[in-house]
Amino acid sequence: MTTQDVISQYERYVMDTYVRQPLVLVKGKGSRVWDLEGHEYLDLFPGWGVSGVGHCHPWVMKALRGQSTKLLHVPNNFYHPLQVKLAKALVERSFDGTVFFANSGAEMVESAIKLVRRWGHTSPRGGGRYEILVMERSFHGRTTGAMSATGQPHYQQGFEPLLPGFICVPFNDLKAVERAITPKTVAIMVEPIQGEGGVRLASAEFLQGIRRLADGHRLLVIYDEIQTGFGRTGSLFAYQQTGIAPDVMLLAKTLAGGFPMGAMIASRAICDVLTPGTHASTFGGSPLACACALAVLEVIKKQALLERVNSLGRVAMERLKALASRCTIIREVRGQGLMIGIELAIDARPLVAACRTKRLLINCTQQTVLRLLPAMTITRAQLDRGLDILEDVLMEHAKLGSREQGVGSRKS
Numbered sequence: 001m002t003t004q005d006v007i008s009q010y011e012r013y014v015m016d017t018y019v020r021q022p023l024v025l026v027k028g029k030g031s032r033v034w035d036l037e038g039h040e041y042l043d044l045f046p047g048w049g050v051s052g053v054g055h056c057h058p059w060v061m062k063a064l065r066g067q068s069t070k071l072l073h074v075p076n077n078f079y080h081p082l083q084v085k086l087a088k089a090l091v092e093r094s095f096d097g098t099v100f101f102a103n104s105g106a107e108m109v110e111s112a113i114k115l116v117r118r119w120g121h122t123s124p125r126g127g128g129r130y131e132i133l134v135m136e137r138s139f140h141g142r143t144t145g146a147m148s149a150t151g152q153p154h155y156q157q158g159f160e161p162l163l164p165g166f167i168c169v170p171f172n173d174l175k176a177v178e179r180a181i182t183p184k185t186v187a188i189m190v191e192p193i194q195g196e197g198g199v200r201l202a203s204a205e206f207l208q209g210i211r212r213l214a215d216g217h218r219l220l221v222i223y224d225e226i227q228t229g230f231g232r233t234g235s236l237f238a239y240q241q242t243g244i245a246p247d248v249m250l251l252a253k254t255l256a257g258g259f260p261m262g263a264m265i266a267s268r269a270i271c272d273v274l275t276p277g278t279h280a281s282t283f284g285g286s287p288l289a290c291a292c293a294l295a296v297l298e299v300i301k302k303q304a305l306l307e308r309v310n311s312l313g314r315v316a317m318e319r320l321k322a323l324a325s326r327c328t329i330i331r332e333v334r335g336q337g338l339m340i341g342i343e344l345a346i347d348a349r350p351l352v353a354a355c356r357t358k359r360l361l362i363n364c365t366q367q368t369v370l371r372l373l374p375a376m377t378i379t380r381a382q383l384d385r386g387l388d389i390l391e392d393v394l395m396e397h398a399k400l401g402s403r404e405q406g407v408g409s410r411k412s
């Protein structure tokens with residue numbers, strides 16, 4: 001099959017729900033991927049953050065292969081040693097509580113919605129409350145509940161009626177959050193850094209203020225760390241840099257190094273409201289997924305990836321900020337660790353295509369923000385090369401823009 005064969009068969013047989021790039025990827029190793037024709041690409045956006053320890057990390061592959069010869073699936077009405085080993089490891093690295101496992105980010109958001117509603121309806125402190133405050137420009141996933149919780153109307157249009165019980169408030173605006181609290185409010189959900197929303201950082205004051213408001217009004221705080229979690233920002237979980245712990249934390253993406261997995265950690269004080277029979281996932285916490293996630297934790301620790309993320313993140317940010325002072329189309333560079341957004345004054349989508357023709361894979365979100373989520377295992381040389389290509393593409397587009405302006409031919 002050629003690339004064109006694959007693409008035309010997709011058109012016939014695969015539902016057309018994605019904007020796809022014309023690349024058929026067949027192999028990956030670290031920060032490199034190969035297409036069907038054998039071309040090599042440098043991947044600064046591996047799997048939307050899923051391949052956070054790089055494609056096919058050898059330790060993850062070894063764990064996957066090892067477990068696959070023993071048992072693939074254990075239903076959750078039995079026990080498996082790896083599931084509890086992982087749960088214990090997650091709790092010991094975050095805050096005291098218990099863990100619920102499923103297979104994707106949206107499922108974890110659904111789990112959190114159920115958990116806080118259940119707490120509102122059944123705990124002595126719950127008071128029958130069910131409303132959840134969510135942030136403008138947030139992203140929580142595509143299932144009906146997660147989509148309803150997402151603070152971007154364009155994801156919701158045509159799917160009404162939405163799941164009720166979400167109030168959307170401006171991000172980083174503590175006064176607005178305070179004003180939105182009603183006698184029905186039970187929780188506040190926030191991403192420590194909005195990823196899909198354009199790599200926008202919650203300020204430490206905002207997260208501190210949310211905690212204070214929550215404590216004052218007996219609300220639960222949910223951190224969606226599906227994108228920021230597992231090392232991406234330079235600490236295992238992004239919230240650890242502010243020291244403000246949530247009551248509920250959601251993980252997926254990098255968690256199992258490419259294997260589908262999600263986890264919800266809920267604090268000891270509230271976790272018992274989801275009693276036997278109230279929530280479940282057939283595939284959740286499978287031995288394969290747990291083996292992979294344990295391997296990812298091992299990689300992060302033994303390969304000192306948090307230190308790498310911090311040092312390489314600094315290198316990238318300094319370089320991009322310096323570039324911003326010379327490159328007229330860059331409005332702002334934002335980020336933390338290896339989660340980086342470059343906001344442009346122009347449509348950023350053509351730049352993704354331009355990078356691709358130079359064998360570099362990156363992403364664009366919110367139309368004007370280039371997003372980089374390099375693997376935490378990326379080498380300094382690979383990062384430098386990726387930034388060299390990106391710089392060339394940015395400078396070319398800046399020149400193009402000024403030339404068009406110069407002759408007055410700029411199209412709308």
Ligand SMILES: *Cc1c(COP(=O)(O)O)cnc(C)c1O
Nearest residue numbers: 104105106139140141224226227
């Ligand atoms: C990707 C993402 C989700 C949704 O995860 P899926 O696995 O696609 O369901 C939810 N929240 C955040 C912050 C994400 O980045």
